[in-house]
Amino acid sequence: MAYRAHVIISGTPEQAQEVKAALMGKLDTLGLNEEIEVREATGLTPRSVTMASRGVEAVVYPEVVHYAGLTPAAAELIAEEHLLKGRPVQDLFFEEHPAEPLDAPSAKEVRVVLRNVGTINPESIDDYIAEDGYAALGKALTEMTPAEVLEVLKTSGLRGRGGAGFPTWLKWSFARAAVSDEKYVVCNGDEGDPGAFMNRRVLEGDPHAVIEGMAIAAYVVGAQEGYFYVRAEYPIAIRTLRLAIEQARDYGLLGKNIFGTDFSFDLEVRMGAGAFVCGEETALMQSIEGKRGQPRTRPPFPATSGLWGKPTNINNVETYANVPQILLQGGEWFASMGTEKSKGTKTFAIAGKVKRTGLIEVPLGITVREIVYDVGGGVLDSRPFKAVQTGGPLGGCIPEKHLDLPVDYESLASVGSAMGSGGFIVMDDLTCMVDMARFFMEFAQEESCGKCVPCRVGTRQMLEILESICAGTGKPGDIEALEKLGASVTQGSLCGLGQGAPNPVLSMILNFRNEYERHIYDHKCDAKVCRALIEFTIDPPTCIGCTRCARNCPVDAIAGKAREAHVIDPEICIRCGICAEVCPVDAVFVE
Amino acid sequence: MKSLEELQKIKERALERRRLAGEGSRARVVVAMGTCGIAAGARDTMTAILGELEKRQIADVVVTQTGCVGLCEYEPIVQVQVGDQDMVTYGNIDTDRVSTLVEEHVVGGEPVEKWLVRK
Amino acid sequence: MEDVIAATNRIIDKYGANSESLVEILRELNDVGGYLTTEHLAQAAKRLRVPESKVASVASFYSLISLEPMGRHVIRFCQDAPCHVVGGREVWEALEHELGIPFGETTLDGEWSLMTTSCIGACAVGPVMMVDEDIYGNLTPERAREIIARYRTASRQAAQSAERAGFAAQGGQE
Numbered sequence: 001m002a003y004r005a006h007v008i009i010s011g012t013p014e015q016a017q018e019v020k021a022a023l024m025g026k027l028d029t030l031g032l033n034e035e036i037e038v039r040e041a042t043g044l045t046p047r048s049v050t051m052a053s054r055g056v057e058a059v060v061y062p063e064v065v066h067y068a069g070l071t072p073a074a075a076e077l078i079a080e081e082h083l084l085k086g087r088p089v090q091d092l093f094f095e096e097h098p099a100e101p102l103d104a105p106s107a108k109e110v111r112v113v114l115r116n117v118g119t120i121n122p123e124s125i126d127d128y129i130a131e132d133g134y135a136a137l138g139k140a141l142t143e144m145t146p147a148e149v150l151e152v153l154k155t156s157g158l159r160g161r162g163g164a165g166f167p168t169w170l171k172w173s174f175a176r177a178a179v180s181d182e183k184y185v186v187c188n189g190d191e192g193d194p195g196a197f198m199n200r201r202v203l204e205g206d207p208h209a210v211i212e213g214m215a216i217a218a219y220v221v222g223a224q225e226g227y228f229y230v231r232a233e234y235p236i237a238i239r240t241l242r243l244a245i246e247q248a249r250d251y252g253l254l255g256k257n258i259f260g261t262d263f264s265f266d267l268e269v270r271m272g273a274g275a276f277v278c279g280e281e282t283a284l285m286q287s288i289e290g291k292r293g294q295p296r297t298r299p300p301f302p303a304t305s306g307l308w309g310k311p312t313n314i315n316n317v318e319t320y321a322n323v324p325q326i327l328l329q330g331g332e333w334f335a336s337m338g339t340e341k342s343k344g345t346k347t348f349a350i351a352g353k354v355k356r357t358g359l360i361e362v363p364l365g366i367t368v369r370e371i372v373y374d375v376g377g378g379v380l381d382s383r384p385f386k387a388v389q390t391g392g393p394l395g396g397c398i399p400e401k402h403l404d405l406p407v408d409y410e411s412l413a414s415v416g417s418a419m420g421s422g423g424f425i426v427m428d429d430l431t432c433m434v435d436m437a438r439f440f441m442e443f444a445q446e447e448s449c450g451k452c453v454p455c456r457v458g459t460r461q462m463l464e465i466l467e468s469i470c471a472g473t474g475k476p477g478d479i480e481a482l483e484k485l486g487a488s489v490t491q492g493s494l495c496g497l498g499q500g501a502p503n504p505v506l507s508m509i510l511n512f513r514n515e516y517e518r519h520i521y522d523h524k525c526d527a528k529v530c531r532a533l534i535e536f537t538i539d540p541p542t543c544i545g546c547t548r549c550a551r552n553c554p555v556d557a558i559a560g561k562a563r564e565a566h567v568i569d570p571e572i573c574i575r576c577g578i579c580a581e582v583c584p585v586d587a588v589f590v591e
Numbered sequence: 592m593k594s595l596e597e598l599q600k601i602k603e604r605a606l607e608r609r610r611l612a613g614e615g616s617r618a619r620v621v622v623a624m625g626t627c628g629i630a631a632g633a634r635d636t637m638t639a640i641l642g643e644l645e646k647r648q649i650a651d652v653v654v655t656q657t658g659c660v661g662l663c664e665y666e667p668i669v670q671v672q673v674g675d676q677d678m679v680t681y682g683n684i685d686t687d688r689v690s691t692l693v694e695e696h697v698v699g700g701e702p703v704e705k706w707l708v709r710k
Numbered sequence: 711m712e713d714v715i716a717a718t719n720r721i722i723d724k725y726g727a728n729s730e731s732l733v734e735i736l737r738e739l740n741d742v743g744g745y746l747t748t749e750h751l752a753q754a755a756k757r758l759r760v761p762e763s764k765v766a767s768v769a770s771f772y773s774l775i776s777l778e779p780m781g782r783h784v785i786r787f788c789q790d791a792p793c794h795v796v797g798g799r800e801v802w803e804a805l806e807h808e809l810g811i812p813f814g815e816t817t818l819d820g821e822w823s824l825m826t827t828s829c830i831g832a833c834a835v836g837p838v839m840m841v842d843e844d845i846y847g848n849l850t851p852e853r854a855r856e857i858i859a860r861y862r863t864a865s866r867q868a869a870q871s872a873e874r875a876g877f878a879a880q881g882g883q884e
Binding site for chain 2: 118129139234260
């Protein structure tokens with residue numbers, strides 16, 4: 001029997017059935033049941049997974065009209081208007097962005113660093129001054145001694161936001177104590193952790209707050225010159241920052257005798273050229289000096305011998321951006337937020353399989369659960385939570401059992417993860433932990449500068465083992481080899497990159513060892529990610545024989561005649577997934 | 592910059608200018624133009640808004656930009672404030688939504704409920 | 711077209727012939743023609759009075775400086791985790807399939823280079839890629855193919871109008 005049209009319905013089984021029943025009932029009444037076929041797309045296919053949040057959807061063929069958010073009544077309307085009278089119902093069309101109200105992040109946000117970001121015009125210095133901008137610098141220069149500024153910072157408990165969490169006041173006091181006619185302050189804007197873009201947001205949204213923080217640091221340590229090191233991957237941030245520096249110069253907030261005092265300070269922007277290791281402070285300073293950005297041994301620390309061998313204070317963007325507010329509102333105010341050892345707020349970049357991705361600022365001590373569920377809105381498509389990766393490619397993962405862990409420097413370290421600069425990547429049950437580990441190791445291996453042998457060679461060996469596990473050729477003993485290699489890379493490397501590179505793998509093995517074992521011993525990837533360990537098949541009853549998959553298959557692995565069910569030959573199939581992508585009725589399954 | 596007093600004067604001047612801009616215009620439209628906004632098409636949205644206002648010969652609407660508002664998922668983000676009403680935030684404002692947004696909210700004064708980001 | 715020596719001198723002068731700015735000089739010079747030749751490196755070494763080996767060692771260290779010829783359009787696809795978990799691999803494969811080259815290579819016709827970049831900080835709209843200077847977010851395999859098609863159409867149109875302009879110029883001479 002030939003039909004003049006097909007309607008394919010998808011959604012959660014009960015809802016889809018309800019809509020299907022209503023549609024078929026109406027078609028019956030209209031006498032169309034022999035002209036139009038109604039089908040339900042079922043099963044776990046890439047498309048139906050992502051569509052779950054759009055309610056019940058339907059696609060009408062041959063004209064491919066896509067409806068979404070359907071109720072039984074809406075289905076009846078489609079039958080009458082579209083299928084009988086040929087007038088598609090515009091109001092029910094699928095919109096690329098769902099029209100339902102969007103949720104803003106929760107009230108758990110507390111903004112110190114981001115207080116102006118997204119409200120002021122970053123290209124206007126007046127806009128910043130209207131929000132008390134540069135008042136902290138004025139106060140420090142005209143009413144406070146450097147020692148008094150240090151005292152306020154000490155009370156505040158501010159710690160470095162670049163990841164290591166070193167007390168800021170102590171770092172500044174080292175550079176202050178160093179004796180030299182020339183000193184420098186440097187801002188580390190080489191935010192290289194994948195998924196962590198909070199510094200970009202501050203630089204693009206409120207550049208003057210960072211400039212002001214640096215000027216205050218320069219006053220305290222006794223520097224006259226500063227460098228802003230920003231990665232070249234952030235062209236908009238660099239442009240905004242350069243403009244801000246010019247405006248500050250025009251107002252005499254940078255330059256000679258600021259606020260009529262004998263304090264003079266100016267700033268220069270240096271752009272990186274694509275090397276992750278330059279986020280390491282000694283490598284970063286090499287790069288500013290125009291050299292290969294390779295780390296060197298410490299001590300000497302930058303506070304005694306930094307840029308061009310002179311005492312240098314180096315902090316990251318977020319650390320500096322906190323300083324003006326601390327001076328204006330007091331150390332006690334800042335210390336009232338956070339936990340005993342981790343004070344204030346921290347920005348996090350939430351990404352991955354979570355409903356609301358984006359950038360947030362929350363008081364330290366908030367739990368992982370609160371960030372994932374209250375701020376992030378929960379796991380995407382309400383799938384089960386598996387883990388969250390914090391601290392970027394040098395950090396570790398936090399599994400479900402630690403959901404109630406408070407987020408602060410010490411607690412994260414205690415479970416084998418790290419604060420890092422604030423990356424927060426949520427993973428669900430469809431994320432494969434071997435694949436993720438391979439991924440992070442590939443990153444570390446590529447970014448290793450090659451100076452230390454354990455890091456250069458060890459990361460490559462670890463990567464090769466992970467690749468073979470993903471490819472289905474893992475051997476017994478691989479897990480133990482990874483653990484052993486990881487320990488020697490950590491011990492034998494000079495800088496944070498090498499020391500941290502094995503972290504993701506080690507913490508994933510620690511928490512998800514069974515997944516590694518499933519890959520090696522059972523040749524199964526339960527998350528259905530590792531291509532060598534999965535198979536694509538076509539569900540015969542669902543297949544409408546449109547031949548689209550066979551025509552698009554790059555290796556001709558699909559056979560079948562028009563209007564008959566198609567079959568994939570697993571021997572030829574390269575598991576590229578194009579068939580699943582092009583199938584109009586979601587008949588391609590992954591096993 | 593010579594003194595705190597001078598800074599204070601600049602601050603007052605800036606606040607005064609903000610107030611005057613508010614009084615002299617019927618609405619303020621702010622487009623988030625961080626990297627994520629631009630990646631999602633904020634430049635096109637900005638151009639479309641300016642074009643739409645020009646087409647309707649509306650001159651008393653202030654259009655400005657800001658950084659990332661932290662709702663990157665919903666970029667392009669546009670904030671609209673009409674008269675002394677509260678400022679509201681819209682998500683996913685692609686170019687094809689601009690005309691309706693200007694028509695209903697900027698001109699008509701009624702927020703387009705279905706595109707609002709809930710606070 | 712500006713020659714190698716002139717371009718190198720121009721950018722070095724912009725930075726006051728200061729060898730401390732070597733990284734920035736090389737990066738900016740790289741953006742002129744898409745990559746650096748040994749001629750560039752030699753001229754930079756001469757003007758900045760540093761050994762050629764030092765210039766070469768800096769040039770080879772940074773990923774945004776290329777020592778190989780690059781295509782007319784350079785795609786820099788974000789290879790980092792946040793983009794990966796939201797479907798980056800499918801887009802990655804679609805790009806390789808569409809252009810017929812693996813990552814890290816340039817098409818034979820010199821039109822496209824397919825490179826990766828580290829995080830460009832637009833993770834919430836991932837997967838993300840840059841085509842030359844423009845950033846594109848919320849990529850799917852289809853959208854990636856559409857974007858490539860858009861550039862192809864633009865260069866076809868540019869070629870056609872250049873051809874027409876060429877005919878017109880010839881006609882004018884006759």
